[in-house]
Amino acid sequence: MLEARALSCVREDRLLFKDLSFSVDEGQILQIEGPNGVGKTSLFRLLAGLQPAYAGDVFWHDHAIASIREQFYQQLLFLGHYTGVKPELTAFENLRFFQKMHNPTQQQDLWAVLAQVGLAGYEDLLSSQLSAGQQRRVALARLWLSDANIWLLDEPFTAIDKKGVKVLEQLFLKHAARGGRVILTTHQDLQLDNQMFSTLSLRKPAPEQQYV
Numbered sequence: 001m002l003e004a005r006a007l008s009c010v011r012e013d014r015l016l017f018k019d020l021s022f023s024v025d026e027g028q029i030l031q032i033e034g035p036n037g038v039g040k041t042s043l044f045r046l047l048a049g050l051q052p053a054y055a056g057d058v059f060w061h062d063h064a065i066a067s068i069r070e071q072f073y074q075q076l077l078f079l080g081h082y083t084g085v086k087p088e089l090t091a092f093e094n095l096r097f098f099q100k101m102h103n104p105t106q107q108q109d110l111w112a113v114l115a116q117v118g119l120a121g122y123e124d125l126l127s128s129q130l131s132a133g134q135q136r137r138v139a140l141a142r143l144w145l146s147d148a149n150i151w152l153l154d155e156p157f158t159a160i161d162k163k164g165v166k167v168l169e170q171l172f173l174k175h176a177a178r179g180g181r182v183i184l185t186t187h188q189d190l191q192l193d194n195q196m197f198s199t200l201s202l203r204k205p206a207p208e209q210q211y212v
């Protein structure tokens with residue numbers, strides 16, 4: 001179980017959210033919703049352990065994630081706004097780099113994975129020569145290689161066309177069906193007709209509570 005317990009987040013003396021608690025069990029897909037600036041990315045940074053919470057904590061199987069960093073990061077794939085795609089490498093080389101770093105014994109066919117994300121024919125182009133959506137697809141291709149249980153995806157559909165969104169939705173359902181967890185933000189309405197899918201809306205605190 002991944003749990004946020006009574007999380008509060010403050011940025012530059014401004015309270016973004018307070019006492020936020022929720023849990024994500026295996027097989028669950030959770031969409032974090034809310035208007036621009038409400039604190040979705042900030043919440044993701046807390047869930048990924050990149051920043052300590054102002055109050056509260058994040059727990060993985062009842063252990064605060066800061067106390068089990070190594071175990072936790074083996075289970076986490078975090079895709080943020082910055083994709084980490086290296087512009088000087090081709091699409092194929094980027095994916096091979098990721099595979100060697102994270103899953104060196106894996107034998108998955110990277111050409112097939114790139115075809116899955118619609119990059120057949122673009123494998124050997126430098127990533128700097130790919131469109132924004134294609135670069136995003138290179139980053140998203142990592143999901144096909146990942147053994148991580150928790151997929152934390154901040155705006156994964158940015159620059160992705162409708163067909164690409166459908167492919168990703170199917171992949172999320174498949175990941176959930178095998179016991180994985182997906183937590184994502186998106187401003188799109190997802191077509192996930194699945195009982196394991198739920199949403200959590202972040203709202204701005206009342207004006208009198210906004211400053212600490």
Ligand SMILES: Nc1ncnc2c1ncn2[C@@H]1O[C@H](COP(=O)(O)OP(=O)(O)OP(=O)(O)O)[C@@H](O)[C@H]1O
Pocket residue numbers: 011012016034035036037038039040041042043
């Ligand atoms: N590095 C930072 N330093 C200070 N304040 C920040 C920083 N990053 C974000 N903020 C502030 O925190 C608030 C929440 O930002 P955040 O990026 O978490 O929102 P969001 O809900 O993800 O927005 P969006 O939908 O636009 O991506 C914003 O008001 C922003 O100004």
